[in-house]
Amino acid sequence: MRDWQSFLGLPLWVWLFVMPSCLALLCIVQGPRMGRILRPVWRILDRIYTGAGVLAACCMVTILLLIVAQMIARWSLLTFPGSTEYAGYAMAATSFFALAHTLTRGAHIRVSVFLNLNRFTHVWLDALAMLVAAITATYFARYAIKTNILSEMLNDRTQGQDFVPEWLLTFVSMFGTWPGDWPQIWAETGSEWVYTPVWLPQLPMSIGSVLLAVALWDYLTRLLVNREPSIVGEAVE
Numbered sequence: 001m002r003d004w005q006s007f008l009g010l011p012l013w014v015w016l017f018v019m020p021s022c023l024a025l026l027c028i029v030q031g032p033r034m035g036r037i038l039r040p041v042w043r044i045l046d047r048i049y050t051g052a053g054v055l056a057a058c059c060m061v062t063i064l065l066l067i068v069a070q071m072i073a074r075w076s077l078l079t080f081p082g083s084t085e086y087a088g089y090a091m092a093a094t095s096f097f098a099l100a101h102t103l104t105r106g107a108h109i110r111v112s113v114f115l116n117l118n119r120f121t122h123v124w125l126d127a128l129a130m131l132v133a134a135i136t137a138t139y140f141a142r143y144a145i146k147t148n149i150l151s152e153m154l155n156d157r158t159q160g161q162d163f164v165p166e167w168l169l170t171f172v173s174m175f176g177t178w179p180g181d182w183p184q185i186w187a188e189t190g191s192e193w194v195y196t197p198v199w200l201p202q203l204p205m206s207i208g209s210v211l212l213a214v215a216l217w218d219y220l221t222r223l224l225v226n227r228e229p230s231i232v233g234e235a236v237e
Contacts, residue, residue, distance in 0.1 A: 158197075163196065168200075
């Protein structure tokens, strides 16, 4: 995690783990004051989580549309190459985009046997569990992004029958380059369809895991500021 030090000024592990932990410590010491500072950030993050949930729902609808398209193609004696791969990509995107939104709605499985003993254990054991989960999710997000970068470096391509237009790859890769390089990138882009690079369907995994890590650190600070959990699960009889 030292490969970003020349760019960020500090080792990456400091930004990923030490800084959020220091923020959590500040929330313990300066709860009400930190609450006033962080409340606008919380509102923005809530909108991001909701947007990710909407995006996950759109990916789920995409799975339905792909299944319907497969049925129509079969009835029409036509082929729909790559439809199985596209449906798999949409299913993975649905799962990862929904992680943060599902957490905020209390829909993840959480065992609360010890949390319900008394108010003290409810707050501090929940904070400890949230901290461990946040560290774990941050590790996962860091290596999900590293996997994305490695797939792009190796130019790893899918082994299925799915293709994507080359302009789509250029459009997505724009966000990882400097604006000054965009004219040259588009000048080198053709109109062909190419085998899907593996980094493209891996992007939702990276984005979703990053959002989950952010949500866990976010709700840890809310718990430490308010001294009560902000994640309230819906009771199901």
